[in-house]
Amino acid sequence: MSALLGIDYGATHTKMLLVDGAHGDGPVVARESVRTGKLEELAESVRTFTAGRAVARFGITVAGTLDERSGVVGRSANMPWLDGVSPARTLTDLVGIPGVAVQDGVATAAAEAALGAGRxxxxxxxxxxxxxxxxxxxxxxxxxxxxxxxxxxxxxxxxxxxxxxxxxxxxxxxxxxxxxxxxxxxxxxxxxxxxxxxxxxxxxxxxxxxxxxxxxxxxxxxxxxxxxxxxxxxxxxxxxxxxxxxxxxxxxxxxxxxxxxxxxxxxxxxxxxxxxAELGVWAGAHGAVLSAAEAPHQGSPSGLAAATCGSPRPAGG
Ligand SMILES: [Zn+2]
CATH class of the missing domain: 3.30.420.40 (ATPase, nucleotide binding domain)
Structure with a gap:
């Protein structure tokens, strides 16, 4: 079974979470926290973390303003290397996995609502x-x-x-x-x-x-x-x-x-x-997983405020 990868890309630490299944609410198969680096370093961490595992999509949180349509970061006060960049697209190019970006507060709230104290x-x-x-x-x-x-x-x-x-x-x-x-x-x-x-x-x-x-x-x-x-x-x-x-x-x-x-x-x-709240410091990573699960449906009005990048695979493809 393939998994979804959630990346909570924080200013000091980056949390990565691998969840089985296609809906984002499956069992957690692995989790890891690493020191935050620029996107090239993040790509290296993702490769190590996911080695040997089939990952269908990833979601990545953005601590800053995010244009939902383009996936481009407007401004990130603490991670200035993201300004004007589409982190999901860049990471897709580096690791070969399609992904989406989601604003970190949206990810955290959606995770608490769906999987935490609001479930x-x-x-x-x-x-x-x-x-x-x-x-x-x-x-x-x-x-x-x-x-x-x-x-x-x-x-x-x-x-x-x-x-x-x-x-x-x-x-x-x-x-x-x-x-x-x-x-x-x-x-x-x-x-x-x-x-x-x-x-x-x-x-x-x-x-x-x-x-x-x-x-x-x-x-x-x-x-x-x-x-x-x-x-x-x-x-x-x-x-x-x-x-x-x-x-x-x-x-x-x-x-x-x-x-x-x-x-x-x-x-x-x-x-x-x-x-x-129940999910604590992992809420953002869980929300990123949920946005990865939602992403194929972003043509419809439902779903998280996430921005699709890369080339989503057609259902069953
Ligand atoms: Zn005020």
């Missing part, structure tokens, strides 16, 4: 709490990108506060719970002990050791997230909300109190099940 639910909203905040609404396996591709920007719904967001607005959710903002909030609330350069993990460790400012920063962050959960429910009424990402890795301080507060504060809302 079995028709209508899933996925939130990734990282340095920034990404959201995706997935209905029947399809990411609802909106009429202009701009849907899901949950990090930029305005919650409150006085801080200007990177997007230009004041008071976005991201200014209160974005991983890059928690240290700043801690330093504001506790000037003597807070560190504006602290990571989300640092703030959690400080809170666990009893630092009041760190606790307050996390409490405000989880309150903000609770308000966002109510807004998402009011607007979309999803079947389940799934939350993952680095800031969610200490759920006791962030996500769990947000779930509880949302339940307490709900009035007319039909609050859905709210769950922690």
């Amino acid at each position: 079995g639910v028709e209508d899933v909203f996925v939130i990734a709490l990282g340095t920034g905040i990404a959201g995706a609404h997935i209905v029947a396996g399809e990411v609802r990108a909106g009429a202009h591709g701009g849907a899901g920007e949950v990090g930029h719904i305005v919650i409150g506060g006085t801080h200007r967001c990177s997007c230009g607005q004041i008071g976005c959710l991201e200014t209160l719970i974005g991983g890059a903002q928690l240290g700043r909030r801690w330093a504001e609330l506790s000037p003597a002990t807070g560190d504006p350069a602290a990571t989300a993990r640092d703030v959690v460790l400080a809170a666990e050791s009893g630092n009041q400012g760190a606790e307050d920063a996390l409490a405000q962050a989880s309150d903000a997230l609770a308000r966002a959960l109510l807004q998402i429910s009011a607007l979309l009424d999803p079947g389940v909300i799934v939350i993952g990402g680095g800031v969610a890795r200490s759920p006791r301080w962030t996500v769990v109190p947000a779930f509880e507060k949302a339940r307490r504060d709900a009035t007319f809302h039909r609050l859905p099940d709210m769950r922690l």
Whole structure:
């Protein structure tokens, strides 16, 4: 049986996943994480990883903006060698396997919806709490990108506060719970002990050791997230909300109190099940596999926001 290859091409590490079968939900037959290199080095890693195995297609994530039709990367802040390049086409030329590119946030959300905490639910909203905040609404396996591709920007719904967001607005959710903002909030609330350069993990460790400012920063962050959960429910009424990402890795301080507060504060809302993500750091690679599975059908409107490159083999060919 041939397999599908998922490549989560991250700025520091690249995760490769080989899944049996044609649909992307089969058993994982191999997985490996390597240090990220340019596409020629990636091709070498792919050859070593897949040696002796029949691989039908690959999917590769892009950490940056991606033109879905052409598969060309607009801009990748941390991987500038991808700017203006079609990584799937280049890799196809180097390793001789057809493949598709998919935006990394889309891949992660689609994987959580189909294979992780959202599996079995028709209508899933996925939130990734990282340095920034990404959201995706997935209905029947399809990411609802909106009429202009701009849907899901949950990090930029305005919650409150006085801080200007990177997007230009004041008071976005991201200014209160974005991983890059928690240290700043801690330093504001506790000037003597807070560190504006602290990571989300640092703030959690400080809170666990009893630092009041760190606790307050996390409490405000989880309150903000609770308000966002109510807004998402009011607007979309999803079947389940799934939350993952680095800031969610200490759920006791962030996500769990947000779930509880949302339940307490709900009035007319039909609050859905709210769950922690399940696939962890392999979600992007699983999403890349799913995009590889979907790719032959990209002529139709269904499927992931992926871009086909190479020469897809006809069914059964
Ligand atoms: Zn914003």
